[in-house]
Amino acid sequence: MGLHVTLVNPPYRTRPHQHPPFPPLGIGYLAAVLEKNNFSVDVIDCQATRYTYDDYKREIVKRKPDVVGVTAPTRLYNSAKEIIKISKEVHPNAVTMLGGTHVTFWNEKALQECPQLDVVVRKEGEYTLLELVQRLDESKDITDVIGTTQRKGNAFVFNADRPYIENLDELPFPARHLWDLDSIRQQEDMFYLITTRGCTAWCNFCAAVRMFGQRYRVRSIQNVVDELEFLYKTYNAKNFTFCDDAFTVDMKRTEELCEEINKRDLKIKWNMGTRVDRVSKELLQKMKNAGCVSMWCGLESGTQEVLNGMRKGISTDQTKKALKWVRELGLKPTPNVLLGYPGETLESALKSIKFAEEVSPDEIAYYNIATPYPGTPMYDEVIKNGWIRNTNFDDYDATQPIFETPQLSIQELHTLYDYAFKSFYTRPRYVLRMWRKGFRSGYLATKNYIYFKRKKSEMHQ
Numbered sequence: 001m002g003l004h005v006t007l008v009n010p011p012y013r014t015r016p017h018q019h020p021p022f023p024p025l026g027i028g029y030l031a032a033v034l035e036k037n038n039f040s041v042d043v044i045d046c047q048a049t050r051y052t053y054d055d056y057k058r059e060i061v062k063r064k065p066d067v068v069g070v071t072a073p074t075r076l077y078n079s080a081k082e083i084i085k086i087s088k089e090v091h092p093n094a095v096t097m098l099g100g101t102h103v104t105f106w107n108e109k110a111l112q113e114c115p116q117l118d119v120v121v122r123k124e125g126e127y128t129l130l131e132l133v134q135r136l137d138e139s140k141d142i143t144d145v146i147g148t149t150q151r152k153g154n155a156f157v158f159n160a161d162r163p164y165i166e167n168l169d170e171l172p173f174p175a176r177h178l179w180d181l182d183s184i185r186q187q188e189d190m191f192y193l194i195t196t197r198g199c200t201a202w203c204n205f206c207a208a209v210r211m212f213g214q215r216y217r218v219r220s221i222q223n224v225v226d227e228l229e230f231l232y233k234t235y236n237a238k239n240f241t242f243c244d245d246a247f248t249v250d251m252k253r254t255e256e257l258c259e260e261i262n263k264r265d266l267k268i269k270w271n272m273g274t275r276v277d278r279v280s281k282e283l284l285q286k287m288k289n290a291g292c293v294s295m296w297c298g299l300e301s302g303t304q305e306v307l308n309g310m311r312k313g314i315s316t317d318q319t320k321k322a323l324k325w326v327r328e329l330g331l332k333p334t335p336n337v338l339l340g341y342p343g344e345t346l347e348s349a350l351k352s353i354k355f356a357e358e359v360s361p362d363e364i365a366y367y368n369i370a371t372p373y374p375g376t377p378m379y380d381e382v383i384k385n386g387w388i389r390n391t392n393f394d395d396y397d398a399t400q401p402i403f404e405t406p407q408l409s410i411q412e413l414h415t416l417y418d419y420a421f422k423s424f425y426t427r428p429r430y431v432l433r434m435w436r437k438g439f440r441s442g443y444l445a446t447k448n449y450i451y452f453k454r455k456k457s458e459m460h461q
């Protein structure tokens, strides 16, 4: 056995995400590739275990890592730096690495801001991490490994990007066995997987497509259903979430996937997210027949000019049509609305809120505040115009205004965000509709109604 690697999911420094924990697929894939190549790996998932930094320190003292790799999307970036600092303090000889969506576009800055950090891995990480670990294992120099940014004296070396993995089938399934699945499943009995990387669109606010590329790379249907079947048979898994950014871009492939699920007689339920312009009623029906129960989608805005400004590439008519089909077929829709994109006015934001209520009047609506993630054109625009008002990445969870424009102030955005939820959940017709769906739905809707009615909203004043 060669070097030992510890991979870490940092804790939230403030306001934990409300989502129940599950093995993050990024760390799962990295670990699986290392294991396949006979390196020993363990995972410290501070979110799943609810570890504080003190708990992490106690835990990392017990382990003997030669490499500590930490995942760092924007919201966890500050926390990831803290984890790197503790790791180096405890194991000064361990090589420390950060990877993920934030540091990919904040690579030199991360090295500047965190003296204890040795290597930043940019974009897709599996083979870059493997090469780093292999070279370290053979005591070879790592400074020219592609896909990384590193120190060289007082300067930085920005090595070329690593080409994307062409054949995703060659990756092993995520190493979920490194997590305490029993405890995770007690919180939510759901298995997460991803079948594609990249997207054909190029929305201005999206970090994912800048990470994984504007080409839609797909796993074969056999390979995807093998993973489903493996989880079904090994863990008796029945509920799945596909984390793909746009699950149905290749509609023919989605049909084939559904056929294969049915052919193998997997009695499963699943949900997925996609673009509203990449579904048809026929496809949705086939998906339902294969166990699909719900669909989330980026509705983003009810105003065509704002949608065009985002380069979302959809029309409000497409959204109306797609959500009508979803509802007619009895699938659960979860439209996501993005409030405050540059160019948004009070009027257009209110129109989006009403649009969401019109096209998807029951179940849930999800409102996000436009957040400028490094690496996106939206971030560049916000910085260039001097609109940024909050640079603490702990707050970049899309629930708080981060910037203001001449059209919309921070205060107005706060008010709009609160109003959006209040407006959605305090419609008497909404509560009635939800009671028609059953006791649980009606009860929750009533609870929400009372909660939001009591909440003060300046929009009504």
Ligand code: B12
Binding pocket: 017, 019, 024, 025, 026, 027, 029, 030, 068, 069, 070, 071, 072, 073, 074, 075, 076, 097, 098, 099, 100, 101, 102, 121, 123, 124, 125, 126, 129, 194, 205, 206, 207, 208, 209, 211, 212, 243, 244, 245, 368, 373, 374, 396, 397, 398, 399
């Ligand atoms: C599933 C998902 C979630 C899940 C779980 C997140 C998770 N930890 O996996 C939940 C629902 C909790 C979630 C929440 C949020 N999410 Co989210 N989510 C996703 C989604 C759709 C898939 C993630 C995934 O599994 N990707 C596939 C794996 C293989 O990729 P990966 O995790 O990036 O890992 C690879 C590389 O990054 C790298 N890597 C990562 N870590 C490390 C570490 C080391 C040491 C190395 C070497 C390499 C490395 O190698 C990995 C393998 O190739 C992505 C979009 C996407 N396509 O990635 C958005 C995405 C990650 N989410 C995003 C956002 C904005 C959020 C929220 C703020 C949204 C919100 N309103 O609450 C929160 C923030 C939570 C957080 N912890 O940051 C943005 C992140 C932007 C950014 N700069 O951080 C993304 C990219 C979506 C987008 N369109 O831009 N999300």
Ligand code: SF4
Binding pocket: 199, 200, 201, 202, 203, 206, 207, 208, 209, 245, 246, 275, 298, 312
């Ligand atoms: S459709 Fe979704 S994944 Fe594709 S670029 Fe737009 S936001 Fe990103």
